[in-house]
Amino acid sequence: MSKILVFGHQNPDTDATASAYGWAYLERTAWGRDAEAVLLGEPNEETQFALDYFGVTAPRVVTSAVAEGVSQVILTDHNEFQQSIADIHDVEVLAVIDHHRVANFETANPLYMRLEPVGSASSIVYRASKEAGVTLPREVAGLLLSGLISDTLLLKSPTTHASDPQVAAELAEIAGVDLEEYGLNLLKAGTNLASKSAEELIDIDAKTFELNSNPVRVAQVNTVDIAEVLVRQAEIEAAITAAMTANGYSDFVLMITDILNSNSEILALGSNMDKVEAAFNFTLENNHAFLAGAVSRKKQVVPQLTESFGA
């Protein structure tokens, strides 16, 4: 059997990176398969912090499976094809390890698919490693822990599953870190927005969703001060408008998330602002509005948009 590529979604975040890295480790160690974890884009600053902390070289970036001579892939932390590798339609999806809704996903053959409504794909990888009787090395456990912390904002997001705190405690033990201290340092590493251009900022963690045939881009940035981001509104809006034109997005919804107080400011532009306002029952003023308590794109933004767009 030729090599299997394992990767998370485009614009890889820490969970996408960690879950792919951990699952490829399991494929090799537990099941003896020739699997390599790769990335569909450069790691962000938070992810780079985790990689550096645990002494892991970032997986290489690939843009085509076929160009790698690969015919079989495994997806982690995503299933929607438009979030996946560009030539996903030309290869066989052997397995999916994910914690998102299912959409725009189809196969010709039966596959292994393990989705659980838990806080991170990394949580699932850890559970699978326990079931397989694999003892994780410190750096794999550390990355999986980072994926879980990142996706749940240190277990504070409503996406946190009842089983996640125990998973975090066990992974922190193996990784030899203090959960709270390491977690806050990891999250803060991802809030350094000042060094980023507006174009970079709106692409740090962005995904496209097909909502009733509208390609809606939903991006999220983490910060410790929403106001610091909003002073750059004009520059950010220009970048959003350019991205919409270049990529044909009908709408662009940017979550500016305060990781300390667990709220988000929503900045939105596009053709369906009535539907965006209806989704969150708020009124956009100067293109933005406050969404108290919202930190999760997956649980507090995408389902509401899906409903409102009538998808």
Add this chain to the structure above:
Amino acid sequence: MSKILVFGHQNPDTDATASAYGWAYLERTAWGRDAEAVLLGEPNEETQFALDYFGVTAPRVVTSAVAEGVSQVILTDHNEFQQSIADIHDVEVLAVIDHHRVANFETANPLYMRLEPVGSASSIVYRASKEAGVTLPREVAGLLLSGLISDTLLLKSPTTHASDPQVAAELAEIAGVDLEEYGLNLLKAGTNLASKSAEELIDIDAKTFELNSNPVRVAQVNTVDIAEVLVRQAEIEAAITAAMTANGYSDFVLMITDILNSNSEILALGSNMDKVEAAFNFTLENNHAFLAGAVSRKKQVVPQLTESFGA
């Protein structure tokens, strides 16, 4: 939480019935949820044989989840919405336990999804029961065994997974039956086609697949003598033509499967016979052709049709 309905696909076969029955048992026993197994149609003769043998009353037949006052459902042995309950779009899919390809399936929220490329959904239910530390009663084990035997033609179909023989042996032990003897009796119970009208015959085990926007009906009947079925060709073709007109199928592909020798005769009618012939590299004569070694719709028919239809 209100009641959760658990069901397999329309035209329930033994695996659809057994996996729903077993998973609902797990939901109640292992996780304390109020789950009821139901059927989307009357059990076929093979399934009724298994129910009778293990003294289980057939689950009741329902046609609408909403009419039952239910808002959450669990799907077993299928995921494609057109194979599910009529109002599947109006309820939340909490979980899917399946061993088929994924298509025409979408959710607004994350869910529990457990798909494995194994011989039956019943195999997965059994594995989950072991993981949950649940000891299955004889009749639940017996039904799960029946689901596995039915879907793999007593472990002879190419859909049989390397792990299935061990699953079958363990289930036969709990159920207190001889695998070979019980298995052959079960399969033979499903081959009594003489008592069926042509309309009933083409609907015993039939599923619709959307292949590149063509609704293609793929049905299968088991027999110990293909010739016995083919003598009814004129009557069967009339029933197929009527079903295509009534339901808008573009094509109808009937597998007449010899369970003793593991071959199938394909009888096909419709608008895309060139694609059907290309799929199997054969020529239909008088609307039918022999497919040596083919017993599995999932592995030896649907992927080939999917490829040929360019879906």
